Amino acid sequence: MRISIVARPKPRVSPAVIVVLAALALDAAAPAPAADVGPTYAIRGCRIVPVAGPAIEKGVIVIRDGLIESLGPAGKVRIPDDAEIIEAEGLQAYPGLITAFSSLFLERPARSAGPEIPFEGPPPAAAQGTREDTFPPGPGLFVLDQLKPSRAAVESFHRAGFTTALVAPERGIFEGQSVILDLNGEALLPMVIRNGAALHVNFTTERGAYPSSLMGTIAHIRQSFIDAEYYAARQAQYAKGAAGLKRPAYDPRLEALVPFVRDRRPVVFQCNNVEDIKRALKIIAEFKLNALLAGANEAWRAADVLGKAPVPLLVGLDFRPPAASRYTTQGEELRKKAESAIYPANAAELAKAGLPFALVSGANADGTAVLKAVRAAIGAGLAEEAALRALTIQPARFLGLDQALGTLEPGKIANVVLVRGGLFDEKVRVVRVFVDGVRFDYETEEASK
Amino acid sequence: MKNLALPLPRAAAILALAGFVVAFGPRPAAADGGDILIRNGTILTVTKGVIARGDILVLGGVIKAIGPDLAAPPGVRAVDAAGRFVVPGLIDSHTHIAVAGTNEGSEAITPEADVGAVVNADDASILTALSGGVTMVHTMHGSANPIGGPNVVLKMKWGRPSEELVVAEALPTLKFALGENVKQANRTVAAGRERRYPATRMGANAVIRRELEKARNYMARWDRYKKAAAAKNPPRTLVPPKKDLRLEVLAEMLRGERVARCHSYQATETLEFMGLAREFGFKIQCFEHCWEGYKIAGEIAAAGIGISGFADNWAYKMEAAEGIAEMAGYCARKGVLVSINSDSGERIRRLFNDAAKTMKYGGLSEDEALRLVTINPAIQLGVDRIVGSLEVGKQCDVAIFSGHPLSAYARCDMTIIEGRVYFDREALAREREAAAPAAAAAREVGGLQ
Numbered sequence: 054m055r056i057s058i059v060a061r062p063k064p065r066v067s068p069a070v071i072v073v074l075a076a077l078a079l080d081a082a083a084p085a086p087a088a089d090v091g092p093t094y095a096i097r098g099c100r101i102v103p104v105a106g107p108a109i110e111k112g113v114i115v116i117r118d119g120l121i122e123s124l125g126p127a128g129k130v131r132i133p134d135d136a137e138i139i140e141a142e143g144l145q146a147y148p149g150l151i152t153a154f155s156s157l158f159l160e161r162p163a164r165s166a167g168p169e170i171p172f173e174g175p176p177p178a179a180a181q182g183t184r185e186d187t188f189p190p191g192p193g194l195f196v197l198d199q200l201k202p203s204r205a206a207v208e209s210f211h212r213a214g215f216t217t218a219l220v221a222p223e224r225g226i227f228e229g230q231s232v233i234l235d236l237n238g239e240a241l242l243p244m245v246i247r248n249g250a251a252l253h254v255n256f257t258t259e260r261g262a263y264p265s266s267l268m269g270t271i272a273h274i275r276q277s278f279i280d281a282e283y284y285a286a287r288q289a290q291y292a293k294g295a296a297g298l299k300r301p302a303y304d305p306r307l308e309a310l311v312p313f314v315r316d317r318r319p320v321v322f323q324c325n326n327v328e329d330i331k332r333a334l335k336i337i338a339e340f341k342l343n344a345l346l347a348g349a350n351e352a353w354r355a356a357d358v359l360g361k362a363p364v365p366l367l368v369g370l371d372f373r374p375p376a377a378s379r380y381t382t383q384g385e386e387l388r389k390k391a392e393s394a395i396y397p398a399n400a401a402e403l404a405k406a407g408l409p410f411a412l413v414s415g416a417n418a419d420g421t422a423v424l425k426a427v428r429a430a431i432g433a434g435l436a437e438e439a440a441l442r443a444l445t446i447q448p449a450r451f452l453g454l455d456q457a458l459g460t461l462e463p464g465k466i467a468n469v470v471l472v473r474g475g476l477f478d479e480k481v482r483v484v485r486v487f488v489d490g491v492r493f494d495y496e497t498e499e500a501s502k
Numbered sequence: 503m504k505n506l507a508l509p510l511p512r513a514a515a516i517l518a519l520a521g522f523v524v525a526f527g528p529r530p531a532a533a534d535g536g537d538i539l540i541r542n543g544t545i546l547t548v549t550k551g552v553i554a555r556g557d558i559l560v561l562g563g564v565i566k567a568i569g570p571d572l573a574a575p576p577g578v579r580a581v582d583a584a585g586r587f588v589v590p591g592l593i594d595s596h597t598h599i600a601v602a603g604t605n606e607g608s609e610a611i612t613p614e615a616d617v618g619a620v621v622n623a624d625d626a627s628i629l630t631a632l633s634g635g636v637t638m639v640h641t642m643h644g645s646a647n648p649i650g651g652p653n654v655v656l657k658m659k660w661g662r663p664s665e666e667l668v669v670a671e672a673l674p675t676l677k678f679a680l681g682e683n684v685k686q687a688n689r690t691v692a693a694g695r696e697r698r699y700p701a702t703r704m705g706a707n708a709v710i711r712r713e714l715e716k717a718r719n720y721m722a723r724w725d726r727y728k729k730a731a732a733a734k735n736p737p738r739t740l741v742p743p744k745k746d747l748r749l750e751v752l753a754e755m756l757r758g759e760r761v762a763r764c765h766s767y768q769a770t771e772t773l774e775f776m777g778l779a780r781e782f783g784f785k786i787q788c789f790e791h792c793w794e795g796y797k798i799a800g801e802i803a804a805a806g807i808g809i810s811g812f813a814d815n816w817a818y819k820m821e822a823a824e825g826i827a828e829m830a831g832y833c834a835r836k837g838v839l840v841s842i843n844s845d846s847g848e849r850i851r852r853l854f855n856d857a858a859k860t861m862k863y864g865g866l867s868e869d870e871a872l873r874l875v876t877i878n879p880a881i882q883l884g885v886d887r888i889v890g891s892l893e894v895g896k897q898c899d900v901a902i903f904s905g906h907p908l909s910a911y912a913r914c915d916m917t918i919i920e921g922r923v924y925f926d927r928e929a930l931a932r933e934r935e936a937a938a939p940a941a942a943a944a945r946e947v948g949g950l951q
Contacts, residue, residue, distance in 0.1 A: 261695065262608055264615075268643075268651060269606035272614035276747050283744045290741070297739040328602070328622060328664055335619075357663070377602060379624040386941075 091118040091490040095132040099141035099471060104148050104445050105460035114146060116467040119490035123463050139492075144484055147441070147476050148461050149216025149468030152423070153448035154321070154347045154367040154413035157210065157218045157234070158200040158241075190225025192277075193309035197232040197248050202241045206418065210236055211486045211493055213420030214444075214476060216468040217246070217458060221253045221321065221347070223416070226270055227277065227310075228253040231321070233452060235468065237489040250452065251345070252313045255323040256332060271332060278340045281310035317343040321367065326375040327351040334362055345451060347413065351375065353402035365451040366403065366410035368443075370417065370426035372396035394433065397426075400443065401434030411448035412440065428477055437477050466490075536563035536898075536921035539574035543583030543902065548590055548869070548876045549891035558588065560898040563920030568894060581916065581923075583902050589872065590891050591637025591899030591919065592853050595810040595879035596763075596790055596843035598642060599627035599850065600656055600667070605644035607687050610698055611713050613676060613751035615651035617643050623664040627847035631658045632925035634851030635901025635914035638669065640883055643677040645765040645790075646687035648706045649713060650677035652751060653763065655883050657899070658917075660924050673884030675787060676755055679765035680706050680775060682821045707774050714782045717752035761787035763810075767821045769794035776805055788882050790843075792833075793825030799836035808839035808882045813856035814863070830874065831864010841879035851914075858908040868908055 094116040101112035101124060113130040115122040123130050132138065200220060210218065216236055222229035231251050234244040256270055264270045284307040291298050312318045320342045322333035330346060337344040346352070347367040351374075352359065359366070372392050374380035380391035403410045412430065414423045431440050449459025457466045467490040473482040484496040538560045545553040545568065557572040558565060574580060598604045602622045606615035621641075631639060638657050643650030655672035684706045688698040700706050723743040730740055754760040762779065766772040766789050779786045788808040789795065793816060795802060795809050802809065809830070816825030826832075834840040842857050844850040857875040860866045866874075880890025888897050898921045905912035917925035 258603075259608070264606060265608040266603035266606040266615060266620075268601075268603060268615040268617060268620045269608065269612060271619045272606075272612075272616065272747050276614065279745050279747070287741070294738060298741070327624075328620070331664065332619060354663070358665075377622055377624055379626070382624070382626050386937075 092492075093117045093122075093133055093136045094139055094487070094490070094492065095136035096139045096141050096146060096469065096471065097127065097132070099144045099146045101146045101461060102148075102441070102476075103461035104441060105462050112146070114461065114469060116469070116487060116490050119467055121461060121463050121465050121467050121469075124461055139485070141471055141485075144471045144473055145475065146461065147214065147470045147472065148445045148459060149470055149486070149488060150214040150444040151217040151411075151448040151452075151454075151458060152210075152215055152414040152444075153219045153345075153411045153451055154221055154369070154415060155218045156223055156416050157206055157220050157414075157418065158202050159196070159220065159223065160201055190222065190228050191306055191309070192227040192229065192252055192313075193305055194222055194229030195232070195248060196220055196222040196229055197241070197245065200232070200241060202239055202244070204239050207236045207239065208493075208495070209418065209420040210414075211420070211470075211488075212483045212495060213424045214470045214472065214483055214486075215414070215420055215423075216470065216486060216488045217454075218414070219250055219448075219452065221251075223253075223255075226255055226257055226259070226264075226273060228255055228323075230309075233454070235466070235489050237491045246454065247452075249318075251319040251321045252310070253321045253323065253347075256325065256329050271336075274336060275339065277307075277310060278314050278336070278342075281307045281314045282340070284308070285311045285315045313342065314340055317341075320344045321347050323347050324349045324352075326378060327354040330355040331358060334358060334364065337364065338362065348415065349410075350396055350399055351378070352408070352410070353399045353406075356402065356406045356408065359408050360406060363409060366408060367413045367448075367451070368400055368403065368410045369413055369415040370423060370430065371415060372426070372429065397429045397433035398435075400430045400440070404435060404439045409447065409451075410443055411451055412443040413448070424477070424481070428479065431477055437475075440477060537561050537575070537578045538898070538918065538921045538923070539572060539578055539580040540588055540900065540902070540918075541572075541580055541582050541584070543586050543588035545892060546587060546589045546872060546907070547892040548872055550893060555584075558892065558898065558900070560918075560921040563897055563922070565892065565894050565896055565898045568892060581902070586915065587903040587906055587912070588892070589635070589901050589903065589907050590876045590889065591901050591917065592635045592875045593841075593879035593883070593885075593890060594631070594636050594639040594844050594850055594853055594875075595788070595841040595882050596642055596845050597631075597639040597847070597850060598644060598845070599631065599639060599847045600625040601641055601654075605646040605687070606651065607644070607646040610647050610684070610687075610700065610709055611649045611748065612643075612647050612651055613649050613749075614747035615643065616654075616751075617641055617651055617677075618654035618668065621654060621656065621664040621667060623659075623662065623667055625847075627850065628658045628660045629925070630847060631850045632660060632917045633914060633927070634853055635903065635907065635917055636850055636853055637899040637901065637917060637919050638880075638883075638885070638889060639850070640672075640675070640763075640879070642675075642763065642790075645677075645679035645683040647677075647679060648684050648700065648710050649752070650679060652676050652760070655885065657919055658924065659919055659922075669883075669885060671885055671888055673787065674754065674760040675763045675883075676751060676760050677765070678710065678762050678775070679790075680771040681765070681767045682819065683765065703771055707771070707778070710775075711778060711781075714752060714756070714778070714784075717749045717756055718782070720746060720749040721753050721756065755784050756782060758785065761785045763788045763790060765790040767791060767793045767825070769797040773798060773801065776801070776807070779805075788841075791822075791845075793822045793829060795838070796826060796829045796832045797824075799833045799838055802833070803837040808841065808878070809833055810841045810843045810879070810882065812845070813842050813859040827859070827863035829864075831860040831866045831870075834860070834864070834866060834870060834874065839878055839881060840874055841882055842874045843879075854903070854907040854912070854914075855910065858910070861908065868906070871908055 096114040101109040111127045114124040219231050219233045221231040230249045232248045233246040233250045264273045287301040313320050324330045324346045345365040348369045349366045350369050374391045417423050446459035449455040467487050469487040471485040486493045540558040545556045559567040559572045602620045606612040640655050642653040653675045655669040656667040659667050700709050727742050786807045788810050792809045811830045814827045817823050830840050853875050857871050860871045877890040880886040889899050900918040901914050902916040903912045915927045
């Protein structure tokens, strides 16, 4: 735990001194002095839901320089002298919610609202010369390069309790690589927790070009991984001894795929229906990938096969049955029932089956709508406790970030959400949000009365 | 339900459940464990003659006994087929149902595009097939490409997960196509895109030959590599060939592990394709449609090739102009293994009507005509050991018709697969009747008049 290594606020010093101090710090492993030391806060009097353990009534959370320094019952936590005290009586503190699959800050071309499988292809003539054009999809694409952060988008997510988001690319079959962001302001780069977080693959088709059918797409995905494995093996063989070997040709596309087939870096398959899940599982087994499944709103229908090969599920909260589903084609009555009762129960069924899942915002850019959908999942049988874990510690684990995020514990990043009411109550109000220890206030004095 | 002899008061409940599940449910179609006793029906065994009045006992999905007055173990459901005709479940040797996408039409040669990878168990055509007594289909790649992709054999287990539909025992097949569909695929292309090769019949033959040559070379490269790698001290610079999914499938066919199913209309192209098979040593299992098969029936029969054709509707396009309604019956009499196919998610429910047409056009007997949609397609698909006729030891795939299945007045009342009821016309009617008041109430409130 990093609890003891905290930077003390210091008087302003010249950059030269900082360099010297930094060098000393490295030598002596002393607390690292930084040019920008975040403020210290003591949140006092709130009920703490740490997720890591039982709730604490009337607790205190001390935040120093972006990390949680300490937390516990009011009497047991010393409030530092330099802390700005934030009175939070009547409020509840939760870990910042994590959506492990979103399209936050992504501008997308207008698309029909129906539940159809996204159809990707070359940009239409009207879009020539736009951003779409400059970033053709492919395994080497970093979605980070396409993002346009906005205060409104951050606020919309904060107001639903989200402080961390994985942003996934969303065009093409090999869509590119995602980025994980901590929503700590408006500037993009300071938000980045990890770029190239995962490779994203979608079972879609290319308009008028190969592959134009789903079966072609599956062959294309498999052949690409075969080619990448072969490419890696040839490069390795050549690196070991070039004499007598023809130099392998450089291929940027395969080069980008190599870490995912050779080094088991994570691959996320977008699964638009129950069959996509089975298709993905076959590919995962064939290439021994370290994979996650996203979307998966019919995952309960594949519970049997998922039980045999547990893969982390990033379960979307889109309750519309897929276009070709029996729940869509057997009449309007069943479709409505499916959307209102059957699909919202997906998460509850997965919990019952003991399958690991996180709940994700997906393409939904409206934070409160995401929370509303979480409430629908709870209404359909998902325990609140399970829902909370699926939005905090579970995604943190899936993303390999559980040392730093996902619960309220000393040493973790200070992502804290203060709400009036229960997080999953219909009338919940997000009062304040801390992200990386940066404070955002969302409730005015009048509103709180 | 009048044709059921259920000793239990639970009868109504079971029926209601079966009806609901057949229509909508994601659960198994019937929870009777594959055990069933079909009583007092006229049994058309297809291979062992007609039993005017007899019973079929099924345990664990397999036919245990056929004969008069059989007794079932306690608890086994009994279906009274008195006055009805019990026939083997019909088999459609050529369809495109229960898949997501039919053609990988972007390129002419796509053996990597595997239909088995895109099965969609939610396709309502499965229900349509069941309503016509069809229990098994050969779902094929479309005819847009000279070499399409591998096909899949499915049982029509509506409500069961996709992997349970796939018939693993079936012969692996690969779709080929000749003639106009191949020539005219991608006839209109977007500006700036080249029209796809081939655009003529001679081109189709040439491109298939070229690809088979490639596959031969590919196999030879692997053979050379394996030989070198197995040597005592393989050279450090030995490089394996790259695995190519497209050529792997063709290699399977050239090694005899997969058979060709070739869409052909005209006699000339059909003979030319037989020439290719002789040249490269692969097995043609069946010609599809084969409208001019009657001109070369002797050659086709001598080569041990089957025909999967239509019963009528000839001359619907120029290349079918010399098709005749007598084709199927004539070729069957000439010793060709003929089956009648639907090639359609709608006509599939009238496959038995189509089979009957060969009696009028072609002069086949009842027995011969029935073979065209039962044991003959089973032989074509390599599954005649397990289905296609009613014999002890075979899987119990059965259709119960209200009259003789070759009568224009007959309809299918019940369809059973491996001893489970997947279609029950009367239960379904009941279910609809029960649902009618609710639907009517909705109409009274408003909506379309």
